[in-house]
Amino acid sequence: MSRHSAAANGMGLYVxxxxxxxxxxxxxxxxxxxxxxxxxNQPISEEVAFRxxxxxxxxxxxSVGDLIEALQTNLGDELTEESLANLTVTxxxxxxxxxxEVDGEWEGEDADNQDIEAFKEAVRILWGEIEECENxxxxxxxxxxxxxxxxxxxxxxxxxxxxxxxxxxxxxxxxYQLSADALKLIEVRSALEAEESGDKNQFRVNLIxxxxxxxxxxxxxxxxxKVIQANIYPMKIEAGGDIRDILADLQQAIATSxxxxxxxxxxxxxxxRVKNYTASTPS
Numbered sequence: 001m002s003r004h005s006a007a008a009n010g011m012g013l014y015v016x017x018x019x020x021x022x023x024x025x026x027x028x029x030x031x032x033x034x035x036x037x038x039x040x041n042q043p044i045s046e047e048v049a050f051r052x053x054x055x056x057x058x059x060x061x062x063s064v065g066d067l068i069e070a071l072q073t074n075l076g077d078e079l080t081e082e083s084l085a086n087l088t089v090t091x092x093x094x095x096x097x098x099x100x101e102v103d104g105e106w107e108g109e110d111a112d113n114q115d116i117e118a119f120k121e122a123v124r125i126l127w128g129e130i131e132e133c134e135n136x137x138x139x140x141x142x143x144x145x146x147x148x149x150x151x152x153x154x155x156x157x158x159x160x161x162x163x164x165x166x167x168x169x170x171x172x173x174x175x176y177q178l179s180a181d182a183l184k185l186i187e188v189r190s191a192l193e194a195e196e197s198g199d200k201n202q203f204r205v206n207l208i209x210x211x212x213x214x215x216x217x218x219x220x221x222x223x224x225x226k227v228i229q230a231n232i233y234p235m236k237i238e239a240g241g242d243i244r245d246i247l248a249d250l251q252q253a254i255a256t257s258x259x260x261x262x263x264x265x266x267x268x269x270x271x272x273r274v275k276n277y278t279a280s281t282p283s
Contacts, residue, residue, distance in 0.1 A: 016041075048079055060115075062096075067122075070095035084126045085158055086169070089195045092126075120192055127158070128169055128241040137161065142177050142186040150179035151265055153250075154189075154211035154232075155243050161185065164240045167219040167227070168201060173208050178247055180255035205230050212265045215246065233261060254282050 009048070044052070056067040073095040075083045093116075137160070155174040156165030167169065175187040189207050197203035201223040210213060214232050217240045227234050237246065253262060 039119075044079055045081070047081060048084065051084065051126050051128060052079070055125040058125060059118050060119040066096075067091070071126075081128065085126060085128070085171075087123060087126055089123050089192065092123055093119050116196075123192065124190075129171070137174070137188060138185055138186065140184040142184055142187060143157065147179045147182055147184070149175050149266065150177050150182070151213060152177055152186075152211045153213045153215065153247070154208035156214070156216040157243070161243050161247060162219060162240065163215050163237060163243045165217060167204065167214070167223050167234070168214045171209075173204075175208070176243075176247065176250060178254075180251055183247055183251065185243065201226050205232070208232065215243065233265060 011118035031057060031150055040071045052071070053064055054066055056062050056064045059067065070092060071079055071084075071087070074091045075089060081149075153176045155163055155165060156167050157174045157175065158165050158171045161174065170191060172191055173183060173189045175189060176206060177186050191207060194200045194203040194207075204223075205226050209230055209232070212232060214234045216234060216236055217238055219227070219234055219236060224234055253259070254266065
């Protein structure tokens, strides 16, 4: 049985198999709301059905149909991997408030800590982070001093080792230690709790304050100002892409002739910033 089948069956969903491939058929045996959704012109894919089933399990006293109704409050009828990726904890919590209106007041607006943790877990699942539990990112051990002449880099990311995140909405930051001849992914820092902060941008800045270089697909002006004020240099690459390929270009620059901004981050003195610079040159 595939992971989709196992999880789906646990929530009253089933996924049929045909030959060696799972067919994209998910069905709620006893919940007409789910069946109706699956029969629309925008059916739920197998992957989305799997995430919803698993996320509903994480929420106390919540059926798959309840969760779908909550999701449609924020995302409309079209539930896709892309739309789920934009969901926030606050949105999901308020959606359940909208669903369970009692005497004109929204239930769920003042959820206790246990409820909030459940919402966080559900959102992680809906984002697709369950995939990374099964296929974890290649985090390598690192201690300060292990890589001389290296720098720490934060990458706004939503998917695998991809640069594909906006600074203010990415799910997490991948943290790399990089030198001219070595690259290690040393940590993955979730940004989920930024939703609960009074100053979301400042929370994110504090999360990566030890990283003098930040890669993003986009970043707003006020957020960029806070990043720069924290002595973090933002690099915007709108096209995004595989971050290891992007960082390979940075390694080449470090090994040959880094631009002034990069030489400053590396601690290379102005008198050493020459065209024949090598990464082993002390500052």
